Amino acid sequence: MLKNPSSKYRPFTPINLPNRQWPMRTITRAPIWMSTDLRDGNQALFEPMNAERKLRMFKMLVEIGFKEIEVAFPSASQTDFDFVRNLIENGHIPDDVTIEVLTQAREDLIRRTFESLQGARRAIVHVYNATSPVFRETVFRTDKAGAKKIATDSARLIKQLADERPETEWVFQYSPETFTATELDFAKDVCDAMTDIWQATPERKVILNLPATVEVGTPNYYADQIEWMHTNLARRDSVIISVHPHNDRGTAVAAAELAVMAGADRIEGCLFGHGERTGNVDLVTLALNLYTQGVDPGLDFSQINSIARTVEDCTQLPVHARHPYAGDLVFTAFSGSHQDAIKKGFAVQQPEALWQVPYLPIDPHDVGRTYDSIIRVNSQSGKGGIAYLLESGYGLAMPRRMQVEFSSAVQRLTDSSGQEVNAEGIWQLFNEEYIAANAPVHYIDHTLDERDGIQHIKLTASIHGVETVLQGKGNGPIDALAHAFGSKFRIHDYEERALGAGAAAKAVAFAELETDGQPGTVYGAGIHDNLVTASILAVISGINRLYQRLGAEAKQSFLL
Numbered sequence: 001m002l003k004n005p006s007s008k009y010r011p012f013t014p015i016n017l018p019n020r021q022w023p024m025r026t027i028t029r030a031p032i033w034m035s036t037d038l039r040d041g042n043q044a045l046f047e048p049m050n051a052e053r054k055l056r057m058f059k060m061l062v063e064i065g066f067k068e069i070e071v072a073f074p075s076a077s078q079t080d081f082d083f084v085r086n087l088i089e090n091g092h093i094p095d096d097v098t099i100e101v102l103t104q105a106r107e108d109l110i111r112r113t114f115e116s117l118q119g120a121r122r123a124i125v126h127v128y129n130a131t132s133p134v135f136r137e138t139v140f141r142t143d144k145a146g147a148k149k150i151a152t153d154s155a156r157l158i159k160q161l162a163d164e165r166p167e168t169e170w171v172f173q174y175s176p177e178t179f180t181a182t183e184l185d186f187a188k189d190v191c192d193a194m195t196d197i198w199q200a201t202p203e204r205k206v207i208l209n210l211p212a213t214v215e216v217g218t219p220n221y222y223a224d225q226i227e228w229m230h231t232n233l234a235r236r237d238s239v240i241i242s243v244h245p246h247n248d249r250g251t252a253v254a255a256a257e258l259a260v261m262a263g264a265d266r267i268e269g270c271l272f273g274h275g276e277r278t279g280n281v282d283l284v285t286l287a288l289n290l291y292t293q294g295v296d297p298g299l300d301f302s303q304i305n306s307i308a309r310t311v312e313d314c315t316q317l318p319v320h321a322r323h324p325y326a327g328d329l330v331f332t333a334f335s336g337s338h339q340d341a342i343k344k345g346f347a348v349q350q351p352e353a354l355w356q357v358p359y360l361p362i363d364p365h366d367v368g369r370t371y372d373s374i375i376r377v378n379s380q381s382g383k384g385g386i387a388y389l390l391e392s393g394y395g396l397a398m399p400r401r402m403q404v405e406f407s408s409a410v411q412r413l414t415d416s417s418g419q420e421v422n423a424e425g426i427w428q429l430f431n432e433e434y435i436a437a438n439a440p441v442h443y444i445d446h447t448l449d450e451r452d453g454i455q456h457i458k459l460t461a462s463i464h465g466v467e468t469v470l471q472g473k474g475n476g477p478i479d480a481l482a483h484a485f486g487s488k489f490r491i492h493d494y495e496e497r498a499l500g501a502g503a504a505a506k507a508v509a510f511a512e513l514e515t516d517g518q519p520g521t522v523y524g525a526g527i528h529d530n531l532v533t534a535s536i537l538a539v540i541s542g543i544n545r546l547y548q549r550l551g552a553e554a555k556q557s558f559l560l
């Protein structure tokens with residue numbers, strides 16, 4: 001019998017936090033954002049960014065509004081070292097932006113890191129060492145005291161090197177790497193030792209970054225860990241609690257949000273969730289989630305498409321089509337009931353009112369997307385989306401029952417092709433179905449005159465290829481036309497509209513016909529510069545479409 005493979009794994013042990021506060025909190029302001037696209041994001045690429053791509057990414061991060069950017073692991077490679085030098089020496093760092101660099105807690109690497117920062121106006125030096133039992137035992141082969149000493153030795157060295165370079169405003173950051181797998185009291189012990197050595201004060205805060213280096217539990221578990229640290233850390237008023245969730249369980253966004261509710265002040269992550277393995281937390285989703293709750297994230301994603309394309313170019317990895325807010329398909333509705341609700345929502349949505357369009361958590365315009373990309377039509381689509389595409393693309397507003405009739409023609413097309421059809425394809429089908437319905441009756445010409453309040457029509461048409469003149473009279477042109485055809489059908493409904501606007505506008509007319517012995521109604525449509533001609537064409541289109549539905553016997557008597 002197969003052994004249950006899950007027996008290889010251990011569940012996390014819930015934290016005893018009887019008075020936890022975070023579940024009752026909401027997020028009312030944006031955290032401090034820190035982009036690590038150029039470090040954690042970059043170290044996880046098949047091909048790390050070259051200098052040109054790194055600079056392009058840096059400039060874009062600045063434009064988006066990041067004030068803290070981890071730009072490199074300068075002791076890891078000459079490319080990273082040179083990049084930091086380029087930023088400093090060539091004045092690429094705006095005054096309100098602080099660069100951050102990462103180093104392991106090792107003397108040679110720390111010294112090299114400070115070399116790279118020579119001449120920086122302000123810089124965050126970020127040092128880390130893993131603190132969890134498996135790292136202590138397996139990687140460092142040491143005990144708690146040994147792991148703590150790695151951190152505190154580095155803290156003293158960093159302080160000394162910083163003091164020797166007073167021309168730079170230094171900010172210190174420590175990460176107990178693998179924090180989520182570390183005993184909380186030990187993580188606190190090491191963190192407190194760091195803030196003690198660095199002499200953290202409310203004026204000169206130290207950043208304690210508590211990473212989910214590997215996501216090991218549910219997001220509420222991370223929130224409990226953060227709240228415990230928030231409550232128990234020494235010198236809390238002199239500490240910025242930062243979180244750095246990875247996405248191994250696919251819940252990094254939730255973990256970051258709950259962590260902020262639990263007391264975190266700052267979030268580190270990457271655009272579109274780049275980063276080691278399953279990635280760092282996605283800063284785009286986090287920021288726009290806040291935005292849709294009425295909280296200004298302080299980051300500008302109003303041109304999400306161009307940001308996505310730049311990130312794709314720099315990382316050589318695609319943004320998934322279903323990625324929240326940014327994917328190609330996230331403002332697209334294929335299914336009929338969704339399209340219907342979206343169309344109705346748009347119709348009543350006022351520009352300045354609260355956003356209430358069904359199925360769309362955000363106004364696509366807010367992220368630089370257009371409504372055109374919203375509704376796509378495939379075999380799952382209903383009339384709402386089809387009507388929306390015709391209306392938004394071609395100014396053609398169909399009567400409601402006609403939308404139902406036409407949607408089955410679209411359905412037949414998408415069923416047979418198995419493919420999506422775009423607005424142009426739907427417009428073409430509309431023309432084939434209605435405007436080109438000109439047999440067996442083909443309109444040639446007409447005259448109308450009014451005598452004693454009665455309209456008289458003389459219609460010249462080709463019927464089954466034979467030129468024929470028909471005459472009729474009635475209360476209006478449509479009535480007179482029906483009379484000319486021997487009143488074999490009734491006009492159930494008639495509507496006319498403008499098609500397009502201005503001098504180029506045409507008239508479009510719709511006529512809904514019914515005849516005895518034939519269930520239901522059939523629509524016809526006509527388009528012409530002249531409204532009356534459009535209405536005559538609509539009736540003739542309806543006659544021809546009705547004729548196609550009749551049995552052989554009914555056909556004989558339907559046309560004169």
Ligand SMILES: CC(=O)SCCNC(=O)CCNC(=O)[C@H](O)C(C)(C)COP(=O)(O)OP(=O)(O)OC[C@H]1O[C@@H](n2cnc3c(N)ncnc32)[C@H](O)[C@@H]1OP(=O)(O)O
Nearest residue numbers: 043073075076077104105106128129130139140150177213
């Ligand atoms: C979770 C994260 O994302 S952490 C950031 C990871 N990013 C990177 O590592 C960037 C690229 N890294 C590198 O280029 C290299 O690892 C360097 C230059 C930093 C170091 O290279 P090397 O000196 O060859 O060491 P190596 O890469 O093999 O790392 C393993 C050594 O570092 C030690 N180490 C690992 N992390 C730490 C740490 N935070 N502090 C101190 N020592 C550490 C290990 O114990 C091991 O030491 P040992 O060789 O005595 O057993």
Ligand SMILES: CC(C)C(=O)C(=O)O
Nearest residue numbers: 128175177178211213
């Ligand atoms: C260096 C640290 C913060 C890190 O990237 C992690 O733990 O994931």
Ligand SMILES: [Mg+2]
Nearest residue numbers: 040213244276
């Ligand atoms: Mg990381």
